[in-house]
Every structure is written in structure tokens, then in C-alpha cells.
Amino acid sequence: MSFHSMWAELLPVGRSSASGGYRRFAWTGADADCRAWFKDQAESRGLAYEVDRNGNQWAWLGDPAAGDAVVTGSHLDSVPDGGAFDGPLGVVSSFAALDELRGRGARFTRPLAIANFGDEEGARFGIACAGSRLTTGQLTAEQAHRLTDADGVTLPQAMERAGYDPSRLGPDPERLARIGAFVELHVEQGRALDLSGDAVGVASAIWPHGRWRFDFRGEANHAGTTRLVDRRDPMLPYAEAVLAARGEAERAGAVATFGKISVEPNGVNAIPSLVRAWLDSRAPDEPTLDTVVTGIEKAARGHAATYGVELAVSRESFTPVVEFEHALRDELTRILGEKAGRPVPVLGTGAGHDAGILSAAVPTAMLFVRNPTGVSHSPAEFAAEDDCVTGVTALADVLEGLACK
Template structure:
């Protein structure tokens, strides 16, 4: 499975993956998912929001146990973020069948669409729509860098955009959702454990900073006469690093757009996107407020107009304690770690579909050790033995939740 999937969307130049929503690579990933489902005798369906489901048992019976993740990527992303969870879900089902486990509840594997938000700028679009956290109107307003709307992209890919919308009936039939994911940090590497259980997802969001100045000739305009938004943006980037260090949070300007974007032209607009996260809401508020305050002070001194827009926000997600504790119990009994050793429980600064669904469905997460902590990069990695340990752990969890 890993070899077959690994060929899809791989860029030979960067060595990373470019699996963006509703593109050819996304289509091929979806076909791969369908083939894996049908090869196992599972019933495949695509819901109204473009999420894929592979069902064992009656989907309408209720109290279903669901696992899975996503297959799309960030620009030049790694092989493991998302796909490890989907591949491990199919592999865990294979392991349960090898054990002779009998399912007593409906079971499904899912591939949520557009989790990374690489094309349209909003993460977890498929799960947000299903959970009612993204309105139909909001989804229709999403545009990619070429001005193509989400409905246009979906229609071109053969999916009906008019069907978009909340799916409470489907979510009400799910009794538990467990997502396996490569860890996007080094906590497990430092503790010496191959697998851990998630406690919570940090609050996080994305803010767009628009710095507007005046375009002019780079070779004839005196420095004193310029309204150049680029230095103000640069000062704000430095301020973000400073504020994050002072407060103990995270702040990153990782995307920027410049107009008119000419080598010999002073910009008229510099647009930068701030990603900020923290272990608690108060710290996050402190970081973002500090960055915006510094940006406004620099903009005022330079005669630059500044607009700040919060484009997305997810509050802290505490995974359901009862389900989390049940995972710990199941893995403590027969998990991948040494006998008698408690499975580690850790928080994460990365967002996931499980976090979005947690408001509607009991959710939990498993993390697989990432020896370097690198993620969203071609250098992202997990050792084969650890991936196998993750499959066994997921199988143990699913057996405890869904089997007799």
C-alpha cells in the first residue's frame, strides 16, 4: 500500500508531495482509497462534502467505530502526514481479520477531503463542512491562487458542489472516531516510546496582514519619499518571533504575496499570513495581540495602511477523557511499549480532523514516533518498526472498541 500510494503527487524536483484538493493527484489518491476499500469487500461512498468512507457493516445502524485521516498534502509535504493514518487503518483491519476478531459494531475507514487547506487556504474543509463549522456560503467564497472557487474545482472533478453542507445525521451514527497520525514533534522520540495518545490540540488560528503602501520606481524614488510596505512587513515578522518567545507560544509568517511583485518596483501591497498556536488561549491571545500591536506601530511610523483579518480559528480541543482513558487502558494492557509501561499522553500544536469532529463525535488520536520531529517537509519520517507498532496499537484499540 505504501509503495503504491507513494507514487502519487510526488514532485521529482523537491522530493515532496503536491496533493492539493480536487486536482489530478487528489483524484488518484481517491481512486487508491476506493481500490483498497473494494479489495477488502468494504462498501465505498463519497459523502456530500467530498469525504470518502469505506464501510464494514450497516452504516445506518449507529454507534459506528471510525478511523482514518487524510491523503492531501501541504506544498512539498512529507509522505507520512495524513497518509500514515489511512494506510494504517486498512492495515489494522487486515490485522484484526488475521486475529479472527468479530466486529459487533459498524466500522468505517475515512479519508477526509482538503485537510491541509493548501489550495484554498482553509484547513479541514471536508470535516468542517460535515460538522457545520464552515457554512455553505463560506465554502463557496473560497478561492485558490488562480481565482478558481471551491465549487468550480469540485464540479470540474466530478463532484456536485450544490450538495455541500452540514451532515449531522452521519455524524450522529458515529460512536467513536480514532485518528492515527505521525507525531509532528519529538515528544515520543525523547520519551523512547513508539506510540502515544493525544490529550489535546492547542488553540490555533491564521491571520492575514495586509500592508498597503504606494508602488513606485525602485531606481528613481528617494528613500525619504517612499511608502514601502515591505520594511513594515519585515519588522512584523521579527516582532512575531519576539512575541512568541516572550509569551511561550508559536508564531510563523510562512506565506507572503507581493504586488506588483517586480524586482525594480516598490510594492504597493505586501500580504502576509500569520499562523499562531499556544498551549492555552491566554498565551495565544498575548502572542497575536503583541504581533498586531507591533505591526500597527511600525505601519503608523512609515505611513502604511494596515488591515488585519482573522481567517480561521480553532479553540483548544480536549479529546473526550473517557475515550482517551479507554485507549490508554487498551494500550497499557497489550500496547506496543514494554510490558507494564503506561502509554504516554501528549498534547499537540497541530490541527486535525479529529479536533474538528470532537464537538460532534467522541474522538481520540494516536501518534507514531517521528525521530526528528520534522513535518510538512520531504524530510518527514517514521521508522518502519514504529509504523508497524502504530498499526498494532490501532488494531488493539479498534478491537477493544468495535469487536467482541
């Protein structure tokens, strides 16, 4: 099956007719459809299909137990109303690259696997890269069992309803020991390649990043009868915190975003009793990130005190800076540079990925495919068809260089 036909087959799954974006959240019907698609692709190619203890899907060519395997893949879930390319491009390209290598008559000397890591975006349970974090032990089974979605459904309950056994969640060192290298292809989440005129680039590093929850607790009251001076309105310090985040990020050369909010009681004519907001912040290095988040929290606490509101802040996830293994990164740039006859761009990113999580346990690297809009986590996310095909060829070249020596 060609890249185009696979892409067309997957494209409608989980797509909202209202927004045009995707709602492929972990352990939902759309996620099940994506998983069924992955299984079909694996079995139609004669690959050995399996699901690991953390719900990640694997398709193997060769004996997994032989070790030193080359693994590629990405994820199929999405952020709320996300784009078509973030995640799925890497999975579809992995199957297409294998097809191309078979067409070339490549002879594999190392096992090859294609993976779909579960709940990479963390849209439902709030923890990004949950599948890879569980596998590497960066998210414990106990922590995972305490995760709940907006409706109060726990992660174990969601997994059970989807037909999986949550009692098996936990680190998977035996599986990680099989992997000699992991290469993830991903649409670029930015415009660096568009500005340089290149269709494909190699990742150098992932900025440190994390998520923090701010709970502003005030007092519910009548919006029409409560004097302004008598109010303990948590929306006010929240609004000040949003502005503080912008200012702190601008001064530090970082990014900070309050992108999710929950309000109680959420009535038009009611002063809120609680505003719960989630901060996402990323920076070139950890000291800068700490400065930004500390500054935002300090400002938020000051404004909360001014308005008679209580504030609790908790860090829900954190990923330190990831420098992709230099030897593997340099090998990718060598392979692609020789094929192209010129140097391949090497660029950093502020976006987190499963490759970044796995880098703590195995050598990892990433390829980026040009995104001319620079837009991501939106239905406007885009990659041209020619660039996608170029990405497949680049991934095939890399896999051939690593697994067919």
C-alpha cells in the same frame, strides 16, 4: 495487501521530482489519484464505498445505519512540498489494521468505517480541515462557496471540474449521528516520543490555533529612482511584523509563524504596492494565543503607520483548545498499556487535525507514531518502518477493543 505494499503504491502520487516533497492539493489531479487509490482499497476489501456531500470518502464494514460506529482514518492531501507521512500514514494504517483484525478472526459488534477527509491542510483554499469543518457546520456552505485559490478558482469551480457537486456542501448531522467514536492515527509532529523512547503515544489535547491574514498596502514605485524617504514600502512593516511574531511567541511560550506571502506587483525593480502575509499562531491556551496575536497586530500597525502603509487584519480560521474525550482517551491508554505491559505516554500537540474538529460533535481520540526527526510539513518528515508497523498493531488493538466487544 500489506502495509508495505500499500505504502509503496501511494508513495509516488503527487511527489515533486524537484523537491522530493508532495503537492497533493484539494481537487487537483494528484488529489484525484489519491481518491482513486482509496476507493480501490475499499472495494478490494469488500467494503461499502461512498463519498459524502462534502467530498469526504468513506469505506464501511457493517451497516452504517446501525449507529454507534467506530471510525478511523485521516487525510491524503498535503501542504506545499510536504512529507509523505502527514495524513497518509493514518489512512494506510487504517486499512492495514482492518486486515490485521480479519487475520486475527475478530468478530465486529459495531460498524467500522475508514475515512479520508478532504482538504485537511487547506493548502489550496486557505481553510484547514475544510471537509470536517463543513461536515460539523464549523464552515458554512456560503463561506465555502466564497473560497478561492491563488489563481482565482473558486472551491465550487474546483469541485465541479473534479466531478463533484458543490451545491450539496453543508452540515451532515445524520452522518455524525452514526459515529460512536473516531480514532485518528497520525505521525507525531514533534519529538516527544523520540525523547521518551516510545514508538506510539496517545494524544491528550490540541492547542488552540488559527490563521490571520495581514494586508500591508503601500504604493508601487520605481526601485531605482524613488528616494527612500518618499517610499511607502509595505515590505518594511511586514518584515517588522515577522520579527514581532518571533518576539511575542518567545515571551509567551507559544509559536507564531508568517509562512506564506503574496507580493504585488512582485517585480525585482519595483517597490511593492501590496504585501499580503498569513500568520499561523498556536499556544497552550486561548488567553495566551490572544495575547500573542494582539501583540503582533499592535506592532504591525505601529510599523505600518511609521512607513505610511495601510494595514488590514482578518482572521481566516480559528480552532479552540481541544481536550479529547477523557473516557475514550483513557480507554485507549488502558488498551495499549495492557498490551505493552507498561504505561503509554499521553502528550499534547500544537498541530490541528480532523479529530480535533470532529470532537465538537463525536467522541474522538488520536494515536501518534514516533517521528525521530521531529520534522513535519517537509520532505524530511520521517517514521521508521518498524514504528509504522507498531502503529498499525496499536490501531488494530484499539479498534478491536472498541468495535469487537
